[in-house]
Amino acid sequence: MPQVKIIAKNFMDMVSSLPAMKLDKLYENAFICEAILRSLQPLAKKYVLQMLYIDTLVAAKLMEEWVLPDWFSKHRVALDRLLQLRIFTETVDRKKEKMYRINSTFQKNLQKLLVHGEVLPREPMPPNTVRLPSLEDLEAYALAQWEFFLLQLISSNQAERSSSISSAMLKVFKRGLLSQRDKEAPKLTESGFQFLLMDTNAQLWYIIREYISNSEERGVDSADLISFLLELSFHVTGEAYNLNTLNDVQRITIKDLADLGLVKLQQGRKESWFIPTKLVTNLSASLTDSSSRKQGFVVVETNFRMYAYSTSKLLCEILQQFASLEYQLPNLIVSAITKDSIYNAFEKGITADQIISFLQQNAHPRVALRIPSVPENVTDQIRLWESDRNRVEITPAHYYDEFPSREVFEAACDCAREWNGLLWEDSKKMRMVVKAEAHMHVREYLRRQK
């Protein structure tokens, strides 16, 4: 479970854990500078901008004056992050005063961006040479491809075997999300289910992060891969780019990305090209943006009915993880949240908070305007069911009654107590409940009494 929790904000951790040499190399690419700047916290961003045209060292004391005294901790966090990413460098002068300055490569690249705007590493192909799909078609393609990928994950045993997803990609997402005991069909792990409930951007980052982290095994430099991915994210959605402009490693990567729906590959008579989709251009958008979320489709009513306006097979599968399907119309999935269905979800390791935040994030625009978007009685009930599970402890036990006499009953109680196995007793009606592990001993004892 913690494995998935960390990933939501983790791309930058991955970058900052790169060795200094690689980081400096990364900053030579202006797009990476931009993407990294965007992923910083607002305060850190602000500091970078403020320092952008300052070429001299700035004393730490002076910087401390920028921030209000109550919020000094925020300042520390922002500065630590910048130092960790080597955007700021720290020096100590003769008077032992700390001084900061901005990384010069980073600075130069950002200055260039500010003055000249973005210049893409490769020109789009002229539109008359290629037939471009419309933006809607492209988005539909990307989503279909991504859903197909997820569908494979959720119902890997029943999915069509004719998948085009390459072995490298499969290896990536099997790690951690799918567990396969020998000869059994692969099963989703707890984190796999949690993964499904995340929003698309977070899912994408999880997959990409895994893809990057095992790139070394495939003989690809992770820094190269990161820079290529970030570079791609700045390409324009819906334009065609020639595959000739890529090197061999990048071409293999592009094929993997096409399987996920991040780019669309097309072939002409002579040349072939790739068209970036929205998924890849969203890649550099910072993960923490709540506003990049797509439109929702779920309406939850106070009677625990759930209406999902969607045609997606994937969504149907996801909803079934915690709700029982009642009927399905061409564009509508009607299901009910019941105690059993929620317990089912808990069994799989999904938590109440995850279910609720999934419902809130995907609320239909009509209900999203309401506060709260999911009725309170439903969210409360889901939370209660969860706490119920924590409250009630199930212990296998045996029930005894019809004791011949009070003495025998008392003795049996004492015996059960001795084995630390007495759960409940009713001395009036002479009944008792004994834990399963003490049952053998009590039975033996009673037999001996006869």
Added chain:
Amino acid sequence: MASAPSKLYTGSSFFLSDKNNTHVFHSYSMFDFVIADDVSLLVVLMDTNPFFWSTFSLQFSDFLSHVLTFLNSILLLNQLNQVVVIATGRNSCGYIYDSSTTSDHGLETGTMPALSSNLLLKLEEFVDKDEQLGKVDSEGAIASSLLSGSLSMALCYIQRVFRSGPLHPQPRILCLHGSPDGPEQYVAIMNAIFSAQRSMVPIDSCYVGSNNSAFLQQASYITGGVYYKPPQLDGIFQYFSTIFATDLHSRTFLRLPKSVGVDFRASCFCHKQTIDMGYICSVCLSIFCEHHKKCSTCGSVFGQAQADVLSAANRKRKTLDT
């Protein structure tokens, strides 16, 4: 009836924008990751008054290049940031740039990035049109710009964004102004300021003219924005990036320039003059520089006839009650 108008608008100012921000921040903290909403919509009102710029020490083109860099830097900070530029002319105002509708790619001319070329083109059109409108007017009008117009346009734009859905960027307005205040716009500007306050949109002002602008001081004070008059104009970008690039979220933590003294003087409704002391209508709060017999705004009768007006009003209320 006479009172000191200088205290008129001080009591009502409060800094809701900060509160609002922290609220957003907390309401999301139940999720695993912290959502830092620094997505902002910046509406820049740029003074294009030729009478001001021709007499000013800083060339308009130099100023413009600083502004363009500043706009670029706002767009750089967050992918979802949005920038709108409204030109404040002498006789009219107009949108000259909107980052949400203009695609920054595709129109590349080679020598200049798309943002600048688009903006400059529109700006030129606007200045021409504005000049033509001016010819119709009588010569020798006051050299102030139509700030009230551009403020209203900005607020309209922001209202549209507010109504677009629950997830919208945090809007703020930045006035880059140089020309002196036009007292005849007093009422319109105050109304704009109060509607900005109501919708919790802070108005920042960067005033480059010679004296302080009372309008902008009040605007920033009332809406919780920052008023700043840069002492040095060579590196104006540094002021932009240090002060005005701060998103509303970070403003909670940062030390930003505070207003030292705000000029709360009002203009009278009758002669549009800035006054220190004057008369106020007790019914509708209109301000006059001299005693009138009747309020020109609401028609209440002043002076001796006051008792009659009051009793008439009472009688009306009574008839309504019964």
